[in-house]
Amino acid sequence: MRTKSRTKNRINVVTLGCSKNIYDSEVLMGQLKAADKDVVHEGEGNIVVVNTCGFIANAKEESVNTILEYAKQKEDGAIDKLYVMGCLSERYKPDLEKEIPDVDQYFGTTDLPHLLKVLEADYKHELIGERLTTTPKNYAYLKIAEGCDRPCSFCAIPIMRGKHRSTPIEDLVKESEKLAAAGVKELILIAQDLTYYGLDLYKKRALADLLSALVKIEGIEWIRLHYAFPTGFPEEVLDLMRNEPKICNYIDIPLQHISDKILKSMRRGTTKEKTTKLIDTFRAKVPGISIRTTLIVGYPGETEEDFQLLKEWVKEMRFDRLGCFTYSHEEDTHAYGLEDDVPQELKEARAEEIMELQSQISWELNQEKVGKTYRCMVDRKEASYFVARTESDSPDVDNEVLIDANTYYLRIGDFADITITEAADFDLYGIVKE
Secondary structure: OOOOOOOOOEEEEEEOOHHHHHHHHHHHHHHHHHHHOOEEOOOOOEEEEEOOOOOOHHHHHHHHHHHHHHHHHHHOOOOOOEEEEEEEHHHHHHHHHHHOOOOOEEEEOOOOOHHHHOOOOOOOOOOOOOOOOOOOOOEEEEEEEOOOOOOOOOHHHHHHHEEEEEEEOHHHHHHHHHHHHHHOEEEEEOOOOEEEEEEEHHHOOOOOHHHHHHHHOOOOOOEEEEEOOOOOOHHHHHHHHHHHOOOOEEEEEOOOOOOHHHHHHHOOOHHHHHHHHHHHHHHHHHHOOOOEEEEEEEEOOOOOHHHHHHHHHHHOOOOEEEEEEEOOOOOHHHHHHOOOOOHHHHHHHHHHHHHHHHHHHHHHHHHHOOOOOEEEEEEEEEEEHHHHEEEOOOOOOEEEEEOOOOOOOOOOOOEEEEEEEEEOEEEEEEEEOO
16 A cells, blocks of 8 residues: 655654664664664654563563554554664564564664665665764763673563673763763663673673763763662772762662562562662761662562552652562563462552552652752743752652743753752752842
C-alpha cells in the first residue's frame, strides 16, 4: 500500500527506556546526520527506528506495544519502513521476528554499523562525541562505559549489553569538550556501573581520574554521577566531590535491599552493616550530599520480616531521593531458578508502602529548604512556570523548582539564585533572589 506520510525519506527515532538508550539514540542520530540524512527524534517520518528496553516486564510490555503500534501504521501505509534496535531486540530477536514479522529488520545493542548500512549511511569511527542531543541544550548524558560484569541474580543487563567496557578518558574528554562548545553546562555521567569504570583499561578504578579531567573543561559547570554500584565504591571520588565545586554533591547508588538474606540471594556482595557504613561515609565525607537510591520489593523469598527490616532502614536512612520497583522474574537470570513466591498484589502493596514512607520523608526534607536560597539551573518553561533544578536534583526523576513566569523572566539554560518559598512532597516553589 502506498504511504500516506508527507515526510518522505525522513527517519524518526523513537526511544524507550533509560538514559543509556537516550544516549544510544543520540549517537545513531549523529551518525545519520553526518551522512546527510533527514532525522528527527519522536517526530514524523516515513522510516521509523524504535530503540527498545528489555529490562523488566513493564518495560518489555511498553516496547512490544510500541512496536505493534508502528507495525499497524506500516500495514495502514502511514509509514514505509520499520526497524527495531536495543535491549529487547538483543534479547528476544528470534521470538520477535516470529511474532511481529511486519518489522523490516531487528538489530541488537552492538549492531549500530549494520543498522546504519540498512539506512544507507556508513558508520564513521572518527565521529567521537558527535551526537544529535535530544535533551535540553543545557545538560547532556555522558555514557562512560557499556555492559556490566556484576553477577546480580535478578538482572538481565549483562545478557543484553555484554561485559563491562570502559570508554578511554581522552575520548570522553573530547566528547565533553564538543558538548560544552554546543552550550552544555551539565554532564550527567551514566553507565550500567560507574564504580567499575577503568578496571578493564587501566587495571584500577579510575572514576576519580576521569572526573579530574572533566572538571578542567571550560563551560562545564555541573557534573553529576548516576548508577554507582555500592560494592567497591572508590572513596577518593568523595574527596573530589567535597573539594571540587563542579562535581555535584549528589550520587545515584542503587542499593536494592537491606536484608542480609536477600542481599546474599541477590548476589550483591555486601551486607546491611557494610551498606549502612558506606552511606555514613558518604555523609561524613561530603556534608549535605544528596543520595538517590532504588529498591526492589517482592524478591523471591522476601518475608514480611525482610520487608519490615527494609522499611525501618528506609526510615532510619532518610534518603533524599528513592524509587521502588516490584521484582520482575526474568528468564536466563540466576534468580529465575528461584520460586517467584511473592504474589503480585503483595509486591505492589509493599512498593506503595515504601513510596508513601518516602513521600513523607521527602516532604519533611523539603520543608527544611523553605527560606533558603539555591543556585538553580533553568531547564524549561511549562505553562505559567519556569522549571528549574537545584544541585541536588537530576532531570526527570527528582524535585523541580517552579518559578512564576508571570512575575519573573528567566533564560532557559541559565543559572539563577532562587529562594524557596513553599515546598510539597516532590516540588519546590521559589522566587528569584533580589
